Amino acid sequence: MRRPRDYLTPSLWTIGTLVFGFIYLPLLVVVIYAFHDSPIIAWPLKLGTLHWFKDLAHDRGMIEAAVASFKLALLTVMFAVGIGVPGALVLDRVDFPGKTVFRRLVLLPLILPGIITGVALLTYFSFLKVSLSSGFPVIPGWPVVLGHSAALTSIVVTQVFARLQRLDRAQEEASQDLYANGWRTFWFVTLPNIRTAVLGATLLVFTLSLDEIAVTFFLIGRQNTLPLQIWGQLRRGITPEVNAISTVIFALSVVAIVVWAKLLREERSM
């Protein structure tokens, strides 16, 4: 029996290509207009200027915001990893009352819309009378640092926990049989095994913190982060400088995901 002609495959390719276009064209538009030689984003295109990138390089507000965002992301990574890794270990191997509650709570900021976590933390810090600018100018403010860290610890916990679950415990037992103490076992056996998961989570937390806006919105003090600075510009009206900064962010994101993909491949091959 001859199978009927396959209409499915060509139409799938057509739809797939269109969806791909739908996902990418808007991003492409942003990048293209970063090189558009006119302050008005309009048709037709006049390509071939780096004017907006030069403006960007001289925009002190934007640079300060970028510096603040980097500081914030670094601190967030430190807290999220410093607490997330022990958190994953606790979930994996310690039993205590309320463990289920603990597990659900850690995941809550990931599941809920960001705005809820944002207003909850705002309520909390203002109840404790912690100034949103405390710690400024060394850091962008303790509330926003703690807010990001609290929200993103879950990323580290989920990724490292998933890895721990697949881990062969025999190695650790062997280490202990050879009289290594807990720390040495952790340092020389457990940690190398979860290394890629931790690195991947670090990268992810860093990127997400740089881009975070819902929680940041409510907890920011005097110093804007990069997304909030961009947001401010957008509200005042369209300027091609936003296209330029978006292009930079886009390029950096691609680099980040390539690194992340490499880590993932390394992890899969383990």
Add this chain to the structure above:
Amino acid sequence: MATRARLGRVLGAMIPIGWVTLLLLLPYILLLVQSFWRLENGVITHHLTIDNYKRLFGTALYPNTILFSAGIALRVTLFSLLLAYPLAYLLAFKVKRHRNLMYMAVIIPLWVSYLVRAYAWKIILGQEGILNGLLQSAGVIHEPLTVLLYSKWALIIALTHIYTPFTLMPIFAVLESIPPSLKEASQDLYATRWQTFRKVILPLSLPGVVAGCTFAFVLSMGDFLAPQLLGGNDSALMVSNLVWSLFGVAYNWPLGAAVSVVMLILTLTLLWLADRVEQAVSYRGTMVKGKPTGAAQQGVLASRSGV
């Protein structure tokens, strides 16, 4: 020696537990408590009352807003699914070479700033934007259309664009894990391509669909930036924008807290329901690799954490 090890263990456990208690449990509890406080003459008083909830459910504005947001979110979910499913299917079954690369290409936008993605639509749909320019130079219209931006549909399109890759991830994960032998078996039994899809692939992929849809719905309902950027007056009617304004210019934190609590309960109920539905649609002793239960939540988690 042994006591020191135990001490280390207890300390190691205390830090994450303390952290979660201090920075997540207490803030969420305080939000709940605050929803029972009241604003009197611009000052928050700590007397417990259910006034906020009475006002919330007694005024048409709040239930309407929630319904309106749900309507928007529902449309975004539907469109995201319609776009994501065929692409996920294509990637899982038709693409042989460079499949990982193509999958990566689909999820790269998730790593690109959220604002950039929302802003793109402002450039495209704006009065001087690309769409107007194209339509004008093609002679379809003579005056730029102003209805493109600042409308409900601008918001729906942009949110669909933002959340389609998220929807795709769990669907792709489930489709990819369907063993090719099942498809072959179905074809050996003289099922047509459509029958194979309808009776084998689709039912097996439902858990991924549920997970993806839940995700698109929850996130687009909770979005409050795209509405402000693209939605115009309509979007002041999104529930997150209501929360945003109650915690900002409108300054009524207790009422804002009450709206947040309602949102929180709705979200958790939805996730619980999705989990139920997804368990019901997962075949008993499912042949699909991976955990059959809780995929909705796991899907949400996985997509959010970029796995």
